[in-house]
Every structure is written in C-alpha cells, then in structure tokens.
Amino acid sequence: MNRLGPRSHPPQPTGLHTHVPSTLEPVRKGQWATAKGLRGRMGKTENAEGVGTSRSTSKGTGTRKARPAETVYLKKSPEKCRRQSMKPTHADRQVENATAPSAGGSPDGKVCLERGSLFEPPHAREIDTMTIATPRHHPLTNTGRAQLRTMFALACAALAMFLFAAGRSSTHAQVQSLKPFSLPWNGQSPAAKALPPSPDQPAGSLGPITVGTDGHIYTGDQRLRLFGVNFSFGAAFPEPTLAPDIAERLSGFGFNCVRFHHMDMNPFPNGIRDGAFAGTSRLDPEALARLDALMHELHSRGIYSNLNLLVSRTFNAADGLPAEIEQIPWKDRHVVGFFQPDMIRLQKEYARRLLTHVNPHSGLAYKDDPAVAMVEINNENGLVHAWLGGTIDDLPELFRAELQAKWNHWLKDRYGSQEELASEWGVDAVELGPELLANGDFAEVLETAWSLEQHSGAAARVSRARSGPDGATAAVIQVTTPGTAGWHIQFNQNGLDLQADRPYTLRFFARSDNQHPLSVQISQAHDPWAQMGFSAPISLTSQWQEFEFAFRLQSSDTNARLNFSALGSETGSVEIALVSLRPGGIVGLLPGEDLATNKIELFQKSQEGRRTQTARLNWMTFLFETEQAYWMELYNFLKHDLGVRGIVLGTIAGCAPVTMMAELDAVDTHAYWKHPVFPGIAWDSGNWIVDNESMITTNGGVLNGLAKKRVFGKPHFCTEYNHPAPNTFSSEAPLLLAAVAALQDWDGIFLYSYKHGGTGWENEAISSFFDIFSHPTKMANVPLASALFLRGDMAPARQAFAAALSRDTEIVALRDRAAAWSLVDASTLGMPNGIPLLHQVGLRIPGVSPVVETRSKWDDLLPQDNVWHSDTRQLTWDLAESGREHVLIDTPKTKAVLGFTGETSIQLGEITLHPGPTFQNWNTVGLSLIEGDSWSGPARALMVTTAYSQNTGMQWQNAEMNTVGRNWGTAPVLIEPVPLTIELPAPPDRVQVWQLDPAGNREAATAAEPVPGQPERSRIRIPAEAASLWYEIQLSAPATRAASNWTVR
Structure with missing residues (x-):
C-alpha cells in the first residue's frame, strides 16, 4: 500500500492469452485447434504500442473443421497467441501497418507482427528470380543503428552457431561457473522482517476502495496503490494447510493484491466449477472453501483480492444454449455474449453465485468485503475487437x-x-471494366510490371512458381532479413491512373504457411506517398484464399500504385497469385x-x-x-443490483474501445515482452520460440502501449505483465514496470503469473513461460520493485501531456485505423514511443478527464542524443551507444542500474556502482533502504544483483538461445553471480555487508575497505565467486563524542 497522504476532497464513487504452465489442465484434442484459432495471437503483447493484427477471412470458406491437436496447456486463447501489445519486432517489434507509405513516407498506422517459421512452397518449381529495385538512401537514424545492431547480432549468432555445432564448449564453460540458488517456496525476502506492516491490516480495514475526484483509488481517506500478482487456474485453490505460508511469502516479497484469474474454465481442483454438472454455472463447494481460506490469509496480511468473472469459461449446450455454441472455439463463445440474452443471463448467474457467496472467515459476501478491491467483467474481449479479428x-x-x-x-x-x-x-x-494491371497473372517475368522494395536493412527476394490455385503462377516473396517495420519490404505495381469517387474491384489469391502478415492498399507512387482511400490488413493461412475488395478512392492520381506491404517485420514467405484490378463493381449495398x-x-x-x-x-x-450496452448492463448489475463495493473494470483497453472503458470505474491494460510464439501447432510444448532479447535496447518497449491507453481522470491498471521465461534478460521486468508505473502515477500493476495450478508449490525450478514463484532472479527483484512503486520512491513525472480523444473521433478511427488487439489509443493520435519515459502521458476524454495540456505534435519533446531522462531526473533510459544500453533509477531510497553496463562506473547520487563482466554483458544491480533515510547511515539496505540464470540441465536448442523445447531441466536453478564494486558515503568502520542465502539469512560477511583519498567513503567488493542474488548492507550511526566533565573557570 502506498501512503501518499490524505486527499483534499472526499471520495467520489463513480457511477489473454494463453500461457503454457506445466501444471495446467490439458485441453481436449480439437477443442480450439481450428484453422481460425491457430491464426490468432501467439501472445499479446501487445507490442510496444499494444498493437495487434487483424485478419481477412477467405471468400466463401465458411466454418472450418477442427484440426486434431496434441494435448496443450493454455492461459489465453489461441486468438491471443499471435498478439504481442500485445509481438514487438527488434527494437520493440513495433511495425507500421498497411497504411504506412514507402520510400521515406511517414507511417500513420501500426500493426503488431510476430515471428513465424519459414515457408517453402511444397513442390513448387522456381521459374525465375526477380531483380530487386534499388531502395532510396536513408541517413543512419536510430532505426538504422538498430539495424546495424541487428546485423551485428546476426553475425555473432553465426559465430555462436559454429561454436554450438562444435560442441557448445563456451556454453559448457559458462554453466560450470553458475551457482545453485533456488528460492524456498515458503520463504520470504530479506526485506520482509524490516518492512513496516501496512496500516490497513487486515486489507480493507480503512474502508472499501473508492475512486477519488483526482482519478486515483483510495481506502478511507488514504491514497492506495496495488502491487499485485496473478493466481491462475488451480493456484486459487491450494490445500488449506498451505494457505498461510503462501500468503506470508507474498506479503514478505511486497505484494498487496492477488488477481484470481482463469478460475472459471475447469472443474475443481483446477478450477471453481462443480464437475458433477455438465453445465458451467455451478460452483464447487470445496473450491469455494479453499478460496475462502486463501483469501482470509491474504486479507489478514493486508493483501487485497481481484476477482475475474469471465476468462475461459467454456459455455456449452448443457447451459441451455443452442448446440451451435459448441462449434465455436471457447474464447469466441464469449463474443456471442455481447448480444445474446441467454449468454448475458448466464454471466449474471455466475457473478451472483460467486459474489454473494459468504466467506465464513469474514462473515461477509465477496461483494461486501472491502478487501475485494476489484471485480473484472470479461477478460480480453470486445465486440468491435472480435469483428476486427474476423471472429464474427x-x-x-x-x-x-x-x-x-x-x-x-x-x-x-x-x-x-x-x-x-x-x-x-x-x-x-457499375459494370466491371477492363483490367488495369499488367502481368497480374505473373505469366511474364516480374520485372515487366512489378517491383520489390527493401528499406532499412530488410532483405527479401521474389520469384515465380507454378504453385498457385489450379496450377496458376504465383509470386513468391521470401523475406530473409526482417526490418523494424512492416513497410520495409513492399511489392508494388506503379503507374496506375486511378480516379476518385468511382468504384474499383481488386481480387487476388494469397497464402503463407507461417501466417506471415500482409496488407494491401492504393497509394501514390511518388512523394509524399499518400494513401488514396483504400487499405486493408490481410490474415493469411497455409491454404489459398481469394480476397475481393470493391472500393472508392478519395483522391485521383495518374501515377498511383497497388502496394502489398507489412511484409518486412519478420522472416517467412508469402505467395500471391491472379491479381486483378478493374474499374467498376458494387459498392455500398450488396x-x-x-x-x-x-x-x-x-x-x-x-x-x-x-x-x-x-x-x-x-x-x-x-x-x-x-x-457499450453490454458493458453498462453488466456494470450496473454488479454495482447496483448486487451492490459490489469494490471497483469494477470491464476489460483491457486494446480489446474494447477506451472511451467505453472510461465509463466504468477504471481502465485496465496488459502487456508482454517477447511472448512465446508457436511456429507450428498452437501451444506445442516442443515447438516454440521466446526471442531472447532485453527490452532495455528499446525506448520503453511494451511499456509505451500501456501508457498510451491511460485516461486522465480514471485509475489506471496493468493487471498482466511479464517477460516470459526462458528469456535470460527477464529479471529486468519487475523493476522496469514499477519504475515507469510510478513515473506515470498509475494505480496498480500486476505480474503474470505467480503460479498456475494447485499442486507443485514446492517446485524450485523455472517451470514454465510465466510462473514467477520459482524464478529466483525475477522474484529477487520483486521487493525492490514493490518499494519503488508502493512506497512512492519514484516520484510521478512533473509534467503531463495528453492526446485528445472523443467518442466520435474514436469510432471513426476504429473504422479506419484499428486492428484486433490494437484499438485506438494515443499512438493512433500521433504520440511516438519514448514520451512515457519523460512525462506523464495519456488520453484526455471530454466529460472524464481534468484539464491536461493536449498535444498533437511531439517531436520537440524527443531527445537528440537518444538518452531519455524523466523530467524528475530519477529515471534515465540511455540508448546513446549500441551495446551499452542501460537504465538508471536514482531516487532517495532506491537506486538501480539495469542493462548492458560493461565495466563502467555508474554514479547514482552518493553511491558509485562498478559492475564487472558477465556472460551477456548484462545485469541488474539494485539497492533499497529498508531502514533509515540516508545512505550515510544509520540505515539498513537490501542489494539485489541478477544476470544470467537457467535450470540445471536446461538445454538450449540453437545458438540464438530462444527455445529449449521440452528440455527445461530441473532444480536447482543456476544463477550467474554479478561481480561488483560499490562505494558508499560512510567510512569502513560503519559498514557491514553480508551475503544472504536463498531464505534471506546472513551467510558470509564481506569487509568494507577505505576509498583511497576519501576517508569518509567505503568500498565493497563482491567477487564473481559469490553464490547469491542478494546482500544485506548495514550502516551504523556515526560515533558520538562523550560529553566532557571538565569545567572551564
């Protein structure tokens, strides 16, 4: 809980994804393994903008037959698997949409693209290879430097692959120097004994959570922040004897809220449903009893609850619904609930049964319990979002x-x-006229009419192959080196004479075995490369689909072009065949x-x-x-019919229009950095990729998308966030999220997920992509992140800037520029990445937001040296030098450096840090005062250092170290100690340092030594042989001279 002092006004109440933990219940074969389901998100991200892709279904395909699938485990729907806010490419995998012009044009739309496997057309005979059009020269911008870094990384990867093939000797040597360090499942952090208890123990003792007139949450008259974590599936229902230890550990690491997620999918013990009934509305008594016990232990320690109502419930005919409901993938069944009365009734029935249940430990129904901070209506869903994704x-x-x-x-x-x-x-x-394209059937060599553009280091080749429908010739575009934006690879035909206000009809076939992104548009073939009124994102499958568009253009041009774009963000192959553009067609009514x-x-x-x-x-x-009618009906049912005392959220902005979500109590968001991608079958535990990259190499990465969805005047939450394992940089996640959230003055942040499943609590290995409870380097940084956010160590940015958004503006933008998983936010309105590292940012909505300076232009705020300083100077995100990217946190009580620091000395106020070499030239070092207010003492501090980590026996499958397949290894977790020298503003005789064991107990003491020429400073050396992640530093008070008994006469 964050105590920021009393408010000046009384409270004014206001009127996905799918993770793959090893402990989840299996999904039955064919349950959602449909062609449609498998082309959905492989994780949302959001990308750095919270941007997703939309798809275009094939003409006349109808309902697709379920594909057999092996047993998989899920946290989110397969539709979400392809979304990373939520998958950034390279710098933050933010790529421009089909609306982006080429050849130097400025993109005005963005789409999130994810990595897939390379597709080679089966049995295709290459006819010829096309000569590539020479791209225009571009100066070496930040993007260009990123490309150089990418090229260097590829060269390094090639060398690494050589070593890999030669016997992995370098990897073996590294593993030999790692130290075992697994955290006990029921242990606490070293800060736990010193952190003062929250004044509102038990949770809710000061009153229910309300929304103040300043747009933040309060309990009583005290400002509140929530630093939470998710419990998914059976994790909500542990054995009652385990609940006290679970709650105690959460409290000791600094969590003050638990979000109960995915309770509704399975019968007990891995869900809340009563398995004795075929329908999905009955709640299991034992599940409720266990949930009661866990919530009681949490609440008694000052930890609030967040209850999710509809997440993964598999509605079926036994619920009284038509049998056709079972033809729909489970996540898409929830879409029907936005307009179908029986589905809405079932949602209310479930909510009533859960929220009116009385917890015998408190004597209160969940709806009345002030410790139930939040209730969420429908996880990651929306009707507009579903249509944009092709679900409807x-x-x-x-x-x-x-x-x-x-x-x-x-x-x-x-x-x-x-x-x-x-x-x-x-x-x-209008009757169709003559063909306007030359060589649209690719019967002749491609150079006669078509050109392939490559920009910013992206590389591709195009060839002809007789692999099209019915043996037609297809153009095969093979992307070999991706760029940082989709428009970095384009396939065009220029020189078209097109007129405004008359209909045209475009037809073509396309396919891609790796679901490669594609977009199509009509634009100018010359500067300024402007759009002319038609663009569409295309979702491809491995089967040939025919696409047909009839449209009117908004402008005329004698040198227009047909442009296939969005190709450049990832490797892979796209085939296009039988392209036709003709004047005429039927536009409007069919x-x-x-x-x-x-x-x-x-x-x-x-x-x-x-x-x-x-x-x-x-x-x-x-x-x-x-x-909107759906959200308000459910909101009013919860708040007014049931009388829920906590705040009620709808779903995340990005899946529902943000002006709509602002009508409820608060706005929510989710984001993942480098969510797992599955090149083959969704959630195949042996075939997946987690790009092994640090988000620090970007200017804020996925945190940008979270900030750009904030609505001034409303509480802002991020209830899911993670950098999934086995990313070897993932321990950066808690601190980066907490730092930006505190700078932005958000109200709550939640890591996803503490644990899936109700068994295996004693596990001490990194067990899955998302579970953090047994991930030592992530968990070690949690106490620092908690102090940074809850204690208010990082001050909110001094200046706030907004992008203006009204309901009507949003609807127009949803029509013209939105995609599934990427609805309208400040990015749509022109806000670039990086601004959230400098100032508070968000949206200003009429009737909701206070007066905040509104901007439509942002370039004057961007740093020229690529060093992003917050206006408080407490956060620095330094991208000035490739290979030395790092983040500095410098507050009075918490100090940290994260990133590629090399062996540089770093000054953070009175403290000097000098990290030594590590395997990846990357580490995190953080210090936080847990007693006292000054680094010169008297005080006690916790220091945490993290770098590379892996399980014992974990086997990387390639030189890129982006997958271990099923070879996750076993406990204990092996960590890389960070060699470090630290200087403190106190003499050696007042400084004591202890290395701590996994349970936080003192082990070896390290003697401080004097700093030459600076007698009031001391130096501590942590050697590379140290076998710990955390250290305790004690600074005693200066000696006081005894009073003299002499009297001067």
Whole structure:
C-alpha cells in the first residue's frame, strides 16, 4: 500500500492469452485447434504500442473443421497467441501497418507482427528470380543503428552457431561457473522482517476502495496503490494447510493484491466449477472453501483480492444454449455474449453465485468485503475487437442471424426507407471494366510490371512458381532479413491512373504457411506517398484464399500504385497469385440486400472494401453501441443490483474501445515482452520460440502501449505483465514496470503469473513461460520493485501531456485505423514511443478527464542524443551507444542500474556502482533502504544483483538461445553471480555487508575497505565467486563524542 497522504476532497464513487504452465489442465484434442484459432495471437503483447493484427477471412470458406491437436496447456486463447501489445519486432517489434507509405513516407498506422517459421512452397518449381529495385538512401537514424545492431547480432549468432555445432564448449564453460540458488517456496525476502506492516491490516480495514475526484483509488481517506500478482487456474485453490505460508511469502516479497484469474474454465481442483454438472454455472463447494481460506490469509496480511468473472469459461449446450455454441472455439463463445440474452443471463448467474457467496472467515459476501478491491467483467474481449479479428465472420449462422436482426433494427431506427439508406450510403453499381494491371497473372517475368522494395536493412527476394490455385503462377516473396517495420519490404505495381469517387474491384489469391502478415492498399507512387482511400490488413493461412475488395478512392492520381506491404517485420514467405484490378463493381449495398425485409447483411471483415465509408461508419457505430450496452448492463448489475463495493473494470483497453472503458470505474491494460510464439501447432510444448532479447535496447518497449491507453481522470491498471521465461534478460521486468508505473502515477500493476495450478508449490525450478514463484532472479527483484512503486520512491513525472480523444473521433478511427488487439489509443493520435519515459502521458476524454495540456505534435519533446531522462531526473533510459544500453533509477531510497553496463562506473547520487563482466554483458544491480533515510547511515539496505540464470540441465536448442523445447531441466536453478564494486558515503568502520542465502539469512560477511583519498567513503567488493542474488548492507550511526566533565573557570 502506498501512503501518499490524505486527499483534499472526499471520495467520489463513480457511477489473454494463453500461457503454457506445466501444471495446467490439458485441453481436449480439437477443442480450439481450428484453422481460425491457430491464426490468432501467439501472445499479446501487445507490442510496444499494444498493437495487434487483424485478419481477412477467405471468400466463401465458411466454418472450418477442427484440426486434431496434441494435448496443450493454455492461459489465453489461441486468438491471443499471435498478439504481442500485445509481438514487438527488434527494437520493440513495433511495425507500421498497411497504411504506412514507402520510400521515406511517414507511417500513420501500426500493426503488431510476430515471428513465424519459414515457408517453402511444397513442390513448387522456381521459374525465375526477380531483380530487386534499388531502395532510396536513408541517413543512419536510430532505426538504422538498430539495424546495424541487428546485423551485428546476426553475425555473432553465426559465430555462436559454429561454436554450438562444435560442441557448445563456451556454453559448457559458462554453466560450470553458475551457482545453485533456488528460492524456498515458503520463504520470504530479506526485506520482509524490516518492512513496516501496512496500516490497513487486515486489507480493507480503512474502508472499501473508492475512486477519488483526482482519478486515483483510495481506502478511507488514504491514497492506495496495488502491487499485485496473478493466481491462475488451480493456484486459487491450494490445500488449506498451505494457505498461510503462501500468503506470508507474498506479503514478505511486497505484494498487496492477488488477481484470481482463469478460475472459471475447469472443474475443481483446477478450477471453481462443480464437475458433477455438465453445465458451467455451478460452483464447487470445496473450491469455494479453499478460496475462502486463501483469501482470509491474504486479507489478514493486508493483501487485497481481484476477482475475474469471465476468462475461459467454456459455455456449452448443457447451459441451455443452442448446440451451435459448441462449434465455436471457447474464447469466441464469449463474443456471442455481447448480444445474446441467454449468454448475458448466464454471466449474471455466475457473478451472483460467486459474489454473494459468504466467506465464513469474514462473515461477509465477496461483494461486501472491502478487501475485494476489484471485480473484472470479461477478460480480453470486445465486440468491435472480435469483428476486427474476423471472429464474427465465422460465427454459426444461428448467432449471426441474431446479430443481423439487431443490425437491421438499428438501421431502421436511423433510416426511414431503403431509398434513404441507399442515398446516405452512396451506393454505386457499375459494370466491371477492363483490367488495369499488367502481368497480374505473373505469366511474364516480374520485372515487366512489378517491383520489390527493401528499406532499412530488410532483405527479401521474389520469384515465380507454378504453385498457385489450379496450377496458376504465383509470386513468391521470401523475406530473409526482417526490418523494424512492416513497410520495409513492399511489392508494388506503379503507374496506375486511378480516379476518385468511382468504384474499383481488386481480387487476388494469397497464402503463407507461417501466417506471415500482409496488407494491401492504393497509394501514390511518388512523394509524399499518400494513401488514396483504400487499405486493408490481410490474415493469411497455409491454404489459398481469394480476397475481393470493391472500393472508392478519395483522391485521383495518374501515377498511383497497388502496394502489398507489412511484409518486412519478420522472416517467412508469402505467395500471391491472379491479381486483378478493374474499374467498376458494387459498392455500398450488396445484391439482394433490403432494409424492409431485414436483409441488410452483417458486414464481413473480409469484404469491408465493398462498403462505402458512410456505411462502414454506420456499421462501426452499431458495433460500438451494442458493445457499450453490454458493458453498462453488466456494470450496473454488479454495482447496483448486487451492490459490489469494490471497483469494477470491464476489460483491457486494446480489446474494447477506451472511451467505453472510461465509463466504468477504471481502465485496465496488459502487456508482454517477447511472448512465446508457436511456429507450428498452437501451444506445442516442443515447438516454440521466446526471442531472447532485453527490452532495455528499446525506448520503453511494451511499456509505451500501456501508457498510451491511460485516461486522465480514471485509475489506471496493468493487471498482466511479464517477460516470459526462458528469456535470460527477464529479471529486468519487475523493476522496469514499477519504475515507469510510478513515473506515470498509475494505480496498480500486476505480474503474470505467480503460479498456475494447485499442486507443485514446492517446485524450485523455472517451470514454465510465466510462473514467477520459482524464478529466483525475477522474484529477487520483486521487493525492490514493490518499494519503488508502493512506497512512492519514484516520484510521478512533473509534467503531463495528453492526446485528445472523443467518442466520435474514436469510432471513426476504429473504422479506419484499428486492428484486433490494437484499438485506438494515443499512438493512433500521433504520440511516438519514448514520451512515457519523460512525462506523464495519456488520453484526455471530454466529460472524464481534468484539464491536461493536449498535444498533437511531439517531436520537440524527443531527445537528440537518444538518452531519455524523466523530467524528475530519477529515471534515465540511455540508448546513446549500441551495446551499452542501460537504465538508471536514482531516487532517495532506491537506486538501480539495469542493462548492458560493461565495466563502467555508474554514479547514482552518493553511491558509485562498478559492475564487472558477465556472460551477456548484462545485469541488474539494485539497492533499497529498508531502514533509515540516508545512505550515510544509520540505515539498513537490501542489494539485489541478477544476470544470467537457467535450470540445471536446461538445454538450449540453437545458438540464438530462444527455445529449449521440452528440455527445461530441473532444480536447482543456476544463477550467474554479478561481480561488483560499490562505494558508499560512510567510512569502513560503519559498514557491514553480508551475503544472504536463498531464505534471506546472513551467510558470509564481506569487509568494507577505505576509498583511497576519501576517508569518509567505503568500498565493497563482491567477487564473481559469490553464490547469491542478494546482500544485506548495514550502516551504523556515526560515533558520538562523550560529553566532557571538565569545567572551564
């Protein structure tokens, strides 16, 4: 709990993903292994912008048959598996969308792309290879330096692969120098005994959590911050005898909230459902009893609860729903609940049963318990988001008909007749004219009409192969070296004479075995490379799909181009065939559509180009209002019908429109850095990649996307965050999140996840991508992160800047520039990355936000030297030198350096740090005062050092060290000690240092030595042989001279 003092005004109450822990319940074969499901997110990120991809379904594909799949474990839906906010590429894997122009143009849209496996067309015979167009020269910008760093890394990887093939001798030598250091499951941090207890023990003793007039959360009249962690699936239901130790450990590491997530998917013991019933609404009595006991132990130690209502519940026919519900992947079933009354009723029924349950330990129902801080309605879901992702296109006809009836009713309320609708929509039907493209069937050599553009170090080749539909010739674009943006590889035909305000029809076939991103647009073929009114993101599968778009252009140009883009962010292959562009077509209403008979069809994402701008705006407004009605109905049910005392959240911004979420009590976000990607079958435990990169090499990485969704005037949360294992830089995650969250003055942050599953609490190995309870280097940094955020060590930035966003502006932007997992935020409105490292940032929404300076231009805030200093100077993110990127935290009570420090001396106020060499030239070193207020003493401090870590016997499968397959190894975890010299502003006789064991007990003492020429300073040397992550430093008070008994006469 963060005590920031009393507020000046009384409180004013306001009126995904899928992780793969080894302890999860298996998903039955075929449960969601559909073609559609497998092209969804492989993790959201969000990328640095919280940006996702949208897809275009194939023409006339209909419902796809479930694909057999091996047993997998999940935390989120496969649709989320391809999203990293949530997968950044290189610097932060932020890449520009199809709206990005080429050849020096400035991107005005972004899309998150993820890595996949390389696809070689089966049995394809290469006909010829195309000569590549020479790209324009660009000066060496920060992006260019990033490219050089990437090229250097690739060269190093090649050398490493040689060593790898030669016997991994260097890796063996490194492993030999690692030290065993596994944390006990029921132990505490060394700071636990000294940290003062929270004044509101038990949690909620000062009153329920409310939202103040300043847009922050309070308990009583005290400002509150939440530093939390997730318990998923069976972790919410441990044996009652374990609950006290679990709660005590959480408290000792500095957590003050637990988010109970994924309780609703499985029967007890790995879920809350009663397995004796086929439906999904009954709660198991033993599960509730165990949850009661755990919550009691947590609350008694000042740890609040966050209850999630709908996360992974698998609605079925036994719930009284039509049998067609079981044809839909489990996550997509929740989409039906945005408009189907029976689904909404089932959600309310579950909420009532859970929240009105009385905990016998407190005598309070969950809804009345002030220690239940938060209730979340629906995890990572939204109707607009689902349409942008193509989910609504694939719903069974029964549910589509129900939504279509609502759509036609909405249109009838707006338009009096078919004629009025047709006039407003600007319907146009023109017979198709002659072909406008040359060599659209690729029958001739590609150079005759097509060009391949490469920018900023990205490399690709294009060739012809007779691999197209029915033996047609296809253009095969093979990306061999990715860039940092999708538009860094483009495939174009220039010289088109196109006119505004007339219909055109574009058709083509495309496929990609690794689901490579693709976009298509019409733009100028010359400076300023402007868009001309048509662009569409494309989602590809391994099967040929036909795409058809009928559209009107907004401008004319005699040198326009058809542009296939978004190719450059990752390696892989895309095949395109039978491309046709002809004047004419039907735009607006489709044949047979009639308002009088309720036959205006649902707009398909795959055919949105056949609708006019006005029609598409109507459709987006309908989706928006339908979704808004759902959130408000559930919110009012919880707050007013049930009387929930805690704050109520909808879902994360990024899956629901942010102005809509701002109508509820708070705004939530999620992000992951380098979420696992599965090149083959989703969640195949033997075939996955976690890019082994530090986020410190970017200007804020995925933290940017979190900040850009903040709404001034509303509490802001990030309830899921992680840098998944086995990323060897992942111990940076807690401190980076806490530092930026404190600088931005957010209200709560949660790591995902403490643990999945109700057994295996005694495990002392890194067991999965997301569980942190047994990950020693992550857990070691948690107490420092907690102090930084809860204690308010990092002061909020002094200046705040906002991007203005209204409801109407958001709906237009959702129509024109949004994608699934990437709705509208400050990035859409032009805010660049890095600004959240300098100042408080967010959105200013009319009727919600206070007066905050609004900006539409940001360039004057960007540093020229690539060193990002917060306006408080307490946070520095230094990217000035490639290979030496690092972050400095310099507050009165917490000091830290993270990153590629080499052997440089670093000055943090009165403290000097000099880290020694490590395997990756990377480490984290942090110190926090746990007693006292001055580094000169008297005081006691905790120092934590982390670097490389792995399980015993963990086997990297390649030189890039981005996968271990199923070879995770066993306990104990092996850590790399960080050699370190530290200088303190106290003489050696007042300084004592102890190395601590995994339980936090003192072991070897290290003597301080004097600093030459500085008698009031001392130096401590931590050798490379030290076998610990943490150290205790004690600074005694200066000696006081005894009073004299002599009297001067």
